[in-house]
């Protein structure tokens with residue numbers, strides 16, 4: 500589909516025609532046949548001179564192999580990290596040109612492509628491509644995906660900051676409509692809204708308590724922890740993983756996870772819930788684990804090890820009780836929780 504005088508859209512990819520020709524992004528697995536067919540129809544007998552990959556995730560780049568088979572002399576441009584990935588992904592050698600930030604590729608006939616490196620727009624190797632004369636921005640995942648990109652909010656903010664300095668008349672994303680006019684600012688505003696939401700979450704010190712308890716001893720501990728945290732002024736959300744639907748656990752500033760020990764293991768439901776921890780967003784956030792046991796006591800340790808391996812920061816070693824808490828253990832748990840509250844609130 501022709502989207503401007505010199506630009507054609509083919510699925511999530513764009514073909515730009517100057518004196519030289521450039522394909523921007525490719526196709527997912529299964530889309531390569533249609534991609535090649537359309538490129539051939541548009542180019543007629545002309546050569547494809549350049550293939551630009553804004554990032555190398557296979558949903559955008561998989562078709563590169565087929566395009567290179569048809570146009571083996573095309574020069575491939577991506578960021579340094581992108582070229583490295585493509586070399587691992589492709590079995591055939593190809594001509595390559597790593598894109599430096601702000602480097603320019605002149606296609607002739609008034610078409611000049613500028614590469615703007617925007618790391619971690621879902622993958623580390625990301626950039627966007629800007630056609631300077633018409634003000635057309637080829638954004639790949641940016642403006643295609645919303646909340647999913649917010650794993651790296653700081654990087655999204657940096658990308659928007661840089662792009663907002665450009666004069667943009669059209670945004671051409673991999674997914675969704677081409678944006679023009681007031682829709683461009685609206686699309687920026689969607690991300691600004693998501694960033695505001697994220698910053699707000701970061702400011703509020705909200706603690707998630709997750710637990711499972713077959714006979715009530717671990718539940719008693721969870722309730723004691725909740726009461727102490729609330730006394731200290733923290734906002735607490737508590738879920739019994741056996742009964743409740745667990746929310747997005749990556750919006751909390753700290754996690755406290757508890758399980759009894761059952762056959763030398765931890766509760767399957769708590770373990771499954773903790774699999775939802777996003778190791779990027781929750782990195783370095785504080786946690787501690789707790790639980791009641793009878794003899795060997797692995798439950799709370801397993802949860803502890805899981806959260807450590809997901810990059811969260813242990814506040815302490817697991818807090819455990821043998822069967823129901825004694826008065827002495829309850830007092831210790833209260834003191835422990837107060838210290839944790841102090842740690843996260845200050």
Ligand SMILES: Cc1cc2nc3c(=O)[nH]c(=O)nc-3n(C[C@H](O)[C@H](O)[C@H](O)COP(=O)(O)O)c2cc1C
Nearest residue numbers: 712713714715716717759760762763793794795796
């Ligand atoms: C089926 C079953 C298996 C258990 N296996 C272990 C175990 O391997 N090691 C251990 O220390 N305690 C074990 N226990 C004891 C529990 O961990 C203990 O009763 C604990 O207080 C349970 O916590 P809850 O009341 O929160 O469920 C087991 C209990 C049950 C019911």
